Amino acid sequence: MFTLRQYLLALLDSRGLTRTLGEIDVCRDEQGRPCFSAGNSAAVFRIRLGGRIRSLRCYLRPMRHLKEIYGQRLLEKELYLHTSPETGVWVDTVLGDWIEGSTLHETVAQAAALRDRESLQILVRLFDRLALALVTDDRAHGDLKPENIIVGDDGTLCPIDFDASYLPAFAGEISPELGTAAYQHPARTAADFDERIDDYPAALISTALHALAENPTLWDRYGSSDGLLYTPQRIASDPAYRETLALFEKRGMAVQYRIAQLLTAPTLRLFGLAELLAEAVREKPAVRSGTEAETPELFVENGRWGYRTAERVVVAPLYDNGFDFTEGLAAVQLGGTWHYIDTAGRTRLSCPGCAAVKPFRGGKAQVVRNGERQEIAHPLKTPRYQ
Structure with a gap:
């Protein structure tokens, strides 16, 4: 020593x-x-x-x-x-x-305090790309946390401190460290040492960044010097986590909702995380109209609904329920909230509190809210439904 x-x-x-x-x-x-x-x-x-x-x-x-x-x-x-x-x-x-810049933790805290959603949204996109690269690699950082990521003066994210890294050559060994508790799965032990040990911290950091980008005031109530927002040891009952899930559900953020749900998984390996991160960073194409556009059809996979054409999946299976597309929009259910999405998967209209919704016909759709049947207008033609 x-x-x-x-x-x-x-x-x-x-x-x-x-x-x-x-x-x-x-x-x-x-x-x-x-x-x-x-x-x-x-x-x-x-x-x-x-x-x-x-x-x-x-x-x-x-x-x-x-x-x-x-x-x-x-x-x-x-x-x-x-x-x-x-x-x-x-x-x-x-x-x-030497990388000139501040840690991701410092940068996030400052942007949240300033209510700088634009900067937080940039950090979200950068981190999700980094996280996707990490969870699809055959090696792992081992102590992934915002303090070990530098936001360079050039705007890039640079991981540092690789002492606890996993490489394929280390297969079968025990982990030299367990990582920082504020970002690690509570069940992690020294025997957990493989290419998937970055799964949980990657999902946790991504979830926190997306939540702060949507609502920076979360930092005032839940931010700390030890972590971002959540306490993994009590994640299911964590008030910041419950508020985050409700936020994602209300705003139709299906990918982020599903990544957040993985944080309650009983194991360190978060199955489906790589696919969800790939969907998070995928550039959504412009919605085509007219005769060239092919209307996607519903399909179900692992109990969740998405949309595809004959050639490809256009909306990943993320939803708990869904209707066919009509007039360019489809009604989908995320958790207990209904939304209308376009053919690229963008949420165009959210209907919190609606017990039931119907597809659009002639620019109008029927919804049931507070036990009453109401009529709403197409969101791409009139102001959004509140």
Whole structure:
């Protein structure tokens, strides 16, 4: 075990204490303090080396598989630490690029406080693409959380801290860490160590970001320094989670509703998550009209309803019930709420509180609300139904 003090003493006067790097210049903040961040297993220093700003990862305890994880970025026995006035030891470090920016957690907290829905929606799209790449890979980050994702000054998302990563070469081993409890499935153990350990945190972060993009005030009530919105250990009864489900249901956000439902799964492997994330990032085409447009037909898969043509699925099976398309819209039920969607799957009209709805005919549709039959107008031709 090594201490932060030992590293500070070595790096702040590194002459003769490095094997290949030469003298290291540790960057300082406006108050003259060394720039670094410390976690459970390592401290990361912001250094200037060869005219470039770099990061130097220094370990507080022994870590395994660093060579497999970091490759040439690992500098073995690079830095000499004094363990006493007369003795010391050479330790491994990891040299990497310094990413200018803020953590995803910091960026989300700031945007939510400012009610900046546009910025939150951008973060949502970026994260869902990152999450899809992670859950479809044969490796895993292992400690996926907003604090381990940097929102770069160029607007990109950059994961950091790969010490707990899973690689195919590690199959059959136990996990070196269990990840951060605020983002991990409560049933995760050291025996859970495969390419699917990012499933749960990816779904949880995606759900929270979508919820905040729709309603930033959730942060005022449920945001914290330890997590985003939810507590995995009591997810089914978590008030933020229940409010999120209700929000997604009310607004017809079918993909997000189904991803959120996965957070109550009894296992770490969230079956169907990759397909849902792929649907979340899919660009919806413009709705065609006229004779060229082929009207999609209902189909059911695993108890849920979607729409397809002879060539492809155009609306994924996400809904609990549905009607055929008429006049370019189909009535679908998500949870207990009815909506009308277009042929690209966009929600065009939501009908909260309606016990029953009928397809559009002649620009009008019948709905039952509060026990009364009412008539509503086509949303693409008149103001939306409230």
